[in-house]
Amino acid sequence: MNSKRFTLPVDEYLALEHVPFYIEDALSQLLEHKEEYTQFGIVRFFADYFNSVRNGNHILFREFSFVKATPHNRSSFLRAFWRCFRQIGKNGDLLTVMEYRSLLQLLCPDFPVELVQKAARIVLMDDAMDCLMSFPDFLYAFQIQFYYEEFFENIAVIYQDLLSGKSPNTVIVPTSFSAEQVTRPATSNTAAQEGVDSPLFCGCIEALCERYKYSHPPLSSIKEILCQVQRVSFYGFLMAIAKHEGINCDIGSLPSKADLLIDPEMDRELEKLIAQISVSPTSNSSSSTVGHKEPVRKASPRKSLHYRRRIDIESDGSNEETDSSEN
Amino acid sequence: MANTLQSAAGDSRSTKSDTDSEFLTQAGAGAVLRGALLKLLEVRSEDPIGFLADHFENLAQSLENGDSGSAVEGDKKQHQQTLQSSEEQNQHAGALWHLTQAHYSQRSAFNNNVAVAFSLLSRGGRKRKPGLKGRAYTELLRRVCRDGAVAEPVSAPLIRKLRCQDHEAVPFDLFRHAVLTCFVFADFVRKSRSLFETVSPSDGSLCRAVLGSLRDALETTGCSDPARYLEASAKLTPGRLAQAMDRAQTLASGTPSTLMGQEEFIEEASALFVSRVKRVS
Numbered sequence: 001m002n003s004k005r006f007t008l009p010v011d012e013y014l015a016l017e018h019v020p021f022y023i024e025d026a027l028s029q030l031l032e033h034k035e036e037y038t039q040f041g042i043v044r045f046f047a048d049y050f051n052s053v054r055n056g057n058h059i060l061f062r063e064f065s066f067v068k069a070t071p072h073n074r075s076s077f078l079r080a081f082w083r084c085f086r087q088i089g090k091n092g093d094l095l096t097v098m099e100y101r102s103l104l105q106l107l108c109p110d111f112p113v114e115l116v117q118k119a120a121r122i123v124l125m126d127d128a129m130d131c132l133m134s135f136p137d138f139l140y141a142f143q144i145q146f147y148y149e150e151f152f153e154n155i156a157v158i159y160q161d162l163l164s165g166k167s168p169n170t171v172i173v174p175t176s177f178s179a180e181q182v183t184r185p186a187t188s189n190t191a192a193q194e195g196v197d198s199p200l201f202c203g204c205i206e207a208l209c210e211r212y213k214y215s216h217p218p219l220s221s222i223k224e225i226l227c228q229v230q231r232v233s234f235y236g237f238l239m240a241i242a243k244h245e246g247i248n249c250d251i252g253s254l255p256s257k258a259d260l261l262i263d264p265e266m267d268r269e270l271e272k273l274i275a276q277i278s279v280s281p282t283s284n285s286s287s288s289t290v291g292h293k294e295p296v297r298k299a300s301p302r303k304s305l306h307y308r309r310r311i312d313i314e315s316d317g318s319n320e321e322t323d324s325s326e327n
Numbered sequence: 328m329a330n331t332l333q334s335a336a337g338d339s340r341s342t343k344s345d346t347d348s349e350f351l352t353q354a355g356a357g358a359v360l361r362g363a364l365l366k367l368l369e370v371r372s373e374d375p376i377g378f379l380a381d382h383f384e385n386l387a388q389s390l391e392n393g394d395s396g397s398a399v400e401g402d403k404k405q406h407q408q409t410l411q412s413s414e415e416q417n418q419h420a421g422a423l424w425h426l427t428q429a430h431y432s433q434r435s436a437f438n439n440n441v442a443v444a445f446s447l448l449s450r451g452g453r454k455r456k457p458g459l460k461g462r463a464y465t466e467l468l469r470r471v472c473r474d475g476a477v478a479e480p481v482s483a484p485l486i487r488k489l490r491c492q493d494h495e496a497v498p499f500d501l502f503r504h505a506v507l508t509c510f511v512f513a514d515f516v517r518k519s520r521s522l523f524e525t526v527s528p529s530d531g532s533l534c535r536a537v538l539g540s541l542r543d544a545l546e547t548t549g550c551s552d553p554a555r556y557l558e559a560s561a562k563l564t565p566g567r568l569a570q571a572m573d574r575a576q577t578l579a580s581g582t583p584s585t586l587m588g589q590e591e592f593i594e595e596a597s598a599l600f601v602s603r604v605k606r607v608s
Contacts, residue, residue: 006371006433013368017375023360030356031347042354043390046363047383054380072376 018070022053025066056080061280064110071215074147078253080107082139082260084273089135089261096130100138106277118152119145122238136260140242147251150214152238158204159234162196195233202226217247359386369436370429378428385421392417419463422447423470431510441503459502461491468509475513481597485512488606501607512600519596523589526572531587536575538595540568545599 005013014020026049030037037045052058056076059067067077085103088095095103097113097120104111119142123133145152202223209216225240226232241247245256254260351357363382372378422444429436448467449459468489472482489505491497526533540562547559561567 005373010368013371014364014375019364019367019375019379022376023364027351027356030354031350034350038354041387041390042356043359043383044387046359047380047387050376050380050383054377 018072021070022050026050060107062108064108064112067108067111068146068149071147075251075253077108078139078143078146078251081142082254083269084277085135086261087270089139092134094132094134095138096132100133100142115146115149116142122235122242125235125239136257139254139260140248140257141239143251143254144217144238144242144247147253148215148217148241151212151216154208154212155205155237156234158208159196159201162201162204195231195236198226198229198232201232201237217241217244218250221246221250369439370433371436372428381424385424388417389421415463418447419467419470422467423474426471426506426510427474431507437507438503441506442499444506445499445502459497460493461495461497462493464497464502464505465490465493468505471506471509472513475510475517477513477516481516481593482509482512484598484601485509485604488601488604491607505607508604512597515600516593516597519593520589522596523592532575532578533572534587534592536571537568538592538599540571541596542599545603 005016008016026046029049030042030045049058053072056072056079059073059077060080067073081104084107088103097116100120101111101113101116104116117129119138120129120133122141122145123137124131205222205226206219209219221244222241224246225237225244229236248254248256363379366382367375367378370378425440425444425447428440431437445459448463465486468486469482472486473479485508489508491501522537523534526537544559544562547555547562
């Protein structure tokens with residue numbers, strides 16, 4: 001955020017980081033679980049809520065519509081998924097699409113299968129969709145598919161237009177001469193395999209980004225990818241984005257591939273989280289269960305680890321004074 | 328902002344709407360949120376969520392401390408003292424937090440924050456009389472400098488000029504002036520550091536030329552005549568600075584170059600700053 005924020009009108013400033021959205025969600029959460037939270041007071045509730053938003057824990061066990069609502073929520077979810085299931089990468093296990101989806105459902109009970117399938121298509125280059133995938137491969141593809149979902153939908157449309165020879169009406173072409181050169185029709189299936197002309201594709205994407213309100217990868221990275229080849233296929237392009245270190249840093253949820261499986265400090269957190277998942281009623285007993293329909297009593301998603309520890313301390317009957325000074 | 332609260336209340340007007348909005352009003356959610364948002368909008372923090380988290384955390388802690396305080400009555404003296412010192416630490420931390428919320432260039436927000444910090448520090452404790460004592464004041468100034476990445480030896484001359492006697496009561500004006508000076512000083516040191524990094528790969532004579540120009544400009548602002556400030560800034564234009572550096576380089580071309588260390592540079596630059604600060608009597 002730059003210093004322009006001082007001159008923005010109130011609504012625009014608050015919308016920058018989706019403050020009204022989080023306030024509304026906080027109030028809904030408060031109303032939904034009022035018996036639990038009024039015990040500790042409303043200010044403590046807000047403090048815990050915004051702390052968990054800041055730390056990225058707020059998305060755990062929440063519904064999908066909430067998880068995908070803001071870029072911060074998406075990146076927090078990606079990070080949580082990585083932290084929870086890093087072990088799979090460590091073991092070198094290969095899993096199917098449905099198995100990854102089950103894992104995602106442990107953290108978000110109504111996570112849609114379509115999104116997972118789209119991610120798998122990137123890894124498998126739209127081929128042999130029942131193939132097994134390694135954790136790092138899946139994770140990086142899933143990251144960009146989830147974080148830039150709307151952007152890729154638009155890109156797919158542009159790509160199809162270019163393939164079928166339609167000249168997109170929003171493309172920025174320097175001179176009319178080159179515009180005529182460009183509208184040669186795509187000939188056959190071989191054209192689809194060969195993809196589209198990279199510079200042209202790049203120009204279309206640039207035009208899209210200028211008027212785009214959703215998140216998109218930095219243009220410089222996109223240009224970097226597209227200038228390396230003359231022609232590019234859709235999934236080739238997506239795969240290159242998934243592997244691009246600069247874009248990964250820009251999203252900011254996951255470390256680089258070399259560090260993906262390394263982090264001994266996480267093991268402690270992981271053990272605590274696994275213990276919590278196995279205690280929580282929303283956990284799946286077997287990873288092959290898909291779309292189970294039994295009604296589950298949703299454990300309050302606001303019971304973060306910190307919260308539980310507090311409750312334990314309070315119930316131990318320790319002095320309130322020492323407790324507050326420790327905090 | 329009022330729309331947010333209304334729409335949030337409006338969303339819950341489905342089945343148990345009346346009890347919901349009743350509950351929210353009774354709990355005082357509206358007032359709490361309004362206060363927080365007003366503060367946020369005044370400060371325009373770069374990280375609104377973080378700001379709100381800190382704001383509510385501080386508020387919750389002060390409420391919790393207030394509650395636990397009333398239970399202390401009749402306890403042992405030792406217990407009171409540990410509570411008092413932790414209370415003082417909280418006050419210090421709270422005051423420091425308030426001061427860092429707005430940059431001093433945001434005049435009105437910064438002034439508000441200084442006022443809040445001052446009243447926080449002046450609050451009377453169980454055994455303390457209200458008012459800010461010199462000891463706490465000096466300690467706070469040291470913290471501001473330290474948090475602004477200014478090393479102790481560099482900030483020491485400034486603190487010496489600004490400090491009060493431990494038992495003296497510090498008035499608000501002095502507090503504000505001193506805090507502002509420290510923040511500006513921290514920024515000044517930071518800029519000197521980056522200036523050094525730009526100039527230093529060459530030899531020390533250039534560094535000295537730059538410092539000389541800076542001294543020259545600062546000495547021009549002796550009185551409060553606005554024209555003198557323009558004059559001073561004219562001395563620091565890129566053209567003039569380049570001339571000064573060029574002169575220094577031609578002069579020094581015969582002699583072997585002596586490198587200037589970063590500490591030395593920062594020390595001299597900060598000395599220029601500190602010399603302009605009036606000593607507190």
